[in-house]
Amino acid sequence: MKSEPQVYSLEDLARAPGGTAAWDGVRNYQARNFIRDRMRPGDLAFFYHSSCAQPGIAGIMEIVSDPYPDPTAFDPADDHYDPKSVFGNPRWYAVDVRFQRALERPIHLARLKRCPELEAMPLLRRGNRLSVMPVTPAQWRHILELES
């Protein structure tokens, strides 16, 4: 799950009450589908820092809620307001996430790109812009091995 650290960083999540915050504001249908259809409490996710000097995986968080309609889509004062998302027929979904830990050191995009085992990851595909995407168990294990 990607976030621009200057907007919301892993450190921000760690400082949030209970280390928990809503992962909201996702406005891409494919990413929405991954949240709505594939995420369940207890799932783990990598927190990826994008659009910064050293983009890469910064830490690990846990999904701690079922998917639910994204309240920011209903709020006219919110940057992510979408008048086409209505109560009873919500267009966008969010989940609550809880900080688990920071990696001992970030695993940078440049490092990930050097792993043939990871080349199938959407993250590494040319022109990819998905902000939420699945990680296979094998990819997850391989990435964690890069930490040590």
Next chain:
DNA sequence: GCCAACGTTGGC
């Protein structure tokens, strides 16, 4: 700041 890649919008 640049630009490639992609998604969305809207006219037709």
Next chain:
DNA sequence: GCCAACGTTGGC
């Protein structure tokens, strides 16, 4: 349904 225009993402 097509497709050009536009806006956004995100690495560099």
